[in-house]
Amino acid sequence: MPTGFTIDFVSLSIGLVLGAIFVFAYAMRRISALEKEKAAMENMGQTFDALAQESMKKSAESFLQLAEMRLKEAHKDNSYDLEKRQKAISDLLGPVNKTLETMDEKLQTLEKARLTAYTELRTQISHMNEDQAKLRQETSSLVQALRSPSTRGQWGEMQLKRCLEMAGMVEEVHFSLQVSGDGQRPDAIVHLPGGKQVIIDAKAPIDSYLNAFKEDISESERNQALDAHARHVKDHIKRLGSKSYWSQFDSPEFVIMFLPGESYFSAALERDPALIEAGVDQRVIPASPTTLISLCKAVMYGWSQEKLAESAKEISDLGMELYKRISSFGGHMENMGKGLERAIDSYNKAVGSLESNVLPQARRFKDYQLGGGADSLPDLSAVETTSRHLTAPELTETDEKKDS
Secondary structure: OHHHHHHHHHHHHHHHHHHHHHHHHHHHHHHHHHHHHHHHHHHHHHHHHHHHHHHHHHHHHHHHHHEEEHHHHHHHHHHHHHHHHHHHHHHHHHHHHHHHHHHHHHHHHHHHHHHHHHHHHHHHHHHHHHHHHHHHHHHHHHHHHHHHHHHHHHHHHHHHHHHHHHOOOOOOEEEEEEOEEOEEOOOOEEEEOOOOOOEEOOOOOOOHHOOOOOOOHHHHHHHHHHHHHHHHHHHHHHHHHOOOHHHHHOOOOEEEEEEOOOOHHHHHHHHHHHHHHHHOOOOOOEOOHHHHHHHHHHHHHHHHHHHHHHHHHHHHHHHHHHHHHHHHHHHHHHHHHHHHHHHHHHHHHHHHHHHHHHHHHHHHHHHHOOOOOOOOOOOOOOOOOOOOOOOOHHHHHHHHHOOO
């Protein structure tokens, strides 16, 4: 048993060794084949790589050539398009550039004008400030001067005369200044058509009004001064009403109280709205320069109508005189016509007498050949035309009819 087992074991071992050798040989052959395949594959890979590289090189060169050609064509097309676009843009922007240049020139001109105007404006403002300072000083001087009664009276009379002249009136023709009458001496008398007169007084008080506009005065003090101004104007209205100027002059039953400034009248009327009614009750009409000018304009219109009426009467008188003279001339023409008719009648009678009585006797001398070869006596014809009689009634009226 042991011997057989050993043999079997040896046999098995030999078989395993032989199998291993066979497997090893087969593996070696296989490895060798694989190595050959690997070498072939490597050789093929190298060949493929070389071919691929060569193909890629050729493809890249072709691509580069094609790309360069395409790029050149595209660059050429783009250059042409770019030139066209640049030209189109230039044509489009040309007017814009020209407009911008024009605008720039105008802006520069405007800027120069602005600088000039600004300089002139600064100069004018400076002059205005100087003028305002002078005006303030002169106003202050005028206010101080107007506080003097004599100066205020002269200024009021000057303003009154100026308003009358602005209405178109002429002194000593349409108005008179400082006319005395029965102890009263109104500042002005306006002459109305028909011989009537309007009395104007220019002595209205304005002291309180001037006080209302002093410097450094409070609002309450200003209101008190304006109230006093309205009260003084109302008192002056009463004094004027008591003078009864209309009874001393040929005037309507009222007198005009002239206030030499619009503000004097408006300030008094604002403080006392019943001022006008009070004046009407006293037959005194308060009047500012505007009101007085309007009134005098109406008077001048009346004078113009009076002038037209006088001119119309003169024209009527001239027409009547011309009518009389034409009628008288017609009488003379009528007498001349009658004289012509009498002359024609006498001529015709003379011709008839000559032909019927004188010429037959004279022709008998010719029969006795006593004419000495003279021409035959002419035949005279009567005048048949008569004078034309006047037919216009203005020329044929007799003196008796004219008188009647």
